[in-house]
Amino acid sequence: MGNKTVNDKLSLTFSALAHPIRRAMLERLAEGPATVKELAEPFDISMPAISKHLQVLERAGLIERGREAQWRPAQLQTAPLEDVSQWLENLNWENNLDRLEEYLRNLQEQKESE
Amino acid sequence: MMANATADREIVVNRVIDAPRELVFEAFTEPEHIEQWWAPRKATTHEMDVQPGGVWRYSQPGRGEAKQSFKIEFVEISRPARLVYNYGPDSADAPEPVRTTVTFEDQGGKTQVTLQLLFATAAAREQAVKYGAIVGAMQALENLADHLAGV
Numbered sequence A: 001m002g003n004k005t006v007n008d009k010l011s012l013t014f015s016a017l018a019h020p021i022r023r024a025m026l027e028r029l030a031e032g033p034a035t036v037k038e039l040a041e042p043f044d045i046s047m048p049a050i051s052k053h054l055q056v057l058e059r060a061g062l063i064e065r066g067r068e069a070q071w072r073p074a075q076l077q078t079a080p081l082e083d084v085s086q087w088l089e090n091l092n093w094e095n096n097l098d099r100l101e102e103y104l105r106n107l108q109e110q111k112e113s114e
Numbered sequence B: 001m002m003a004n005a006t007a008d009r010e011i012v013v014n015r016v017i018d019a020p021r022e023l024v025f026e027a028f029t030e031p032e033h034i035e036q037w038w039a040p041r042k043a044t045t046h047e048m049d050v051q052p053g054g055v056w057r058y059s060q061p062g063r064g065e066a067k068q069s070f071k072i073e074f075v076e077i078s079r080p081a082r083l084v085y086n087y088g089p090d091s092a093d094a095p096e097p098v099r100t101t102v103t104f105e106d107q108g109g110k111t112q113v114t115l116q117l118l119f120a121t122a123a124a125r126e127q128a129v130k131y132g133a134i135v136g137a138m139q140a141l142e143n144l145a146d147h148l149a150g151v
Helices: A009-017 A020-030 A036-040 A047-059 A079-091 A093-113 B021-029 B031-037 B122-150
Strands: A063-065 A074-076 B010-017 B044-048 B055-061 B067-078 B082-089 B098-107 B110-118
Touching: A009 A020, A009 A047, A009 A079, A009 B122, A020 A036, A020 A047, A020 A063, A020 A074, A036 A047, A047 A063, A047 A074, A079 A093, A079 B067, A079 B082, A079 B122, A093 B010, A093 B021, A093 B031, A093 B110, B010 B122, B021 B031, B021 B082, B021 B098, B021 B110, B031 B044, B031 B055
Parallel strands: none
Antiparallel strands: A063 A074, B010 B110, B044 B055, B055 B067, B067 B082, B082 B098, B098 B110
């Protein structure tokens, strides 16, 4: 077991989602690809700040951008979202215990009726 | 009970389940049981070795095509009272595993199950607690994006 790194894939996704501007950008991208200019429009922050947020999203694999030119549209990538949501689902023990309870109830009812 | 040294890294959940302790313990350790209830979507066991140092490896389908794999490494098995394991995604770039202690207490034929999830850091615990809602919202996004990609 190596050092405690915060650079694992899940942690990268979590920190990318931590900022409201980045979440708003993802929301916009869920509707379809958008250019940097379009993504910047709703926010009153500088272009360098915008492009920093985009870099964080890109590093986390949440967006993909055209390689050749800066202005090419960014596109939402959903795989990292699926990874974190599945991880959180697995850690949600209130839900897990609901399922365990139901499973054992059915199992015992089945045995009784046999 | 107040000043607990690990309080900022742990989540504790408990429930009284209407089933005998032996059966509840089995539900955590036998593949034919655990596959049915563990995961939000049905789990497939790749390896199950219930002894200290042994592992349960399983995968479950994601919503898309991706299949995700997880790993439990057993640390302590005290049938039918206590189970300790490390839990995490089964991949090279996984975060530090979550040390999980499950205790099973007999309550007149019912069983009180208590889970203590101990995260490597307070930040990791916070991710699991606070981000639930955010990720829920993001999941809705993902569904929307998938839907739009399909039309």
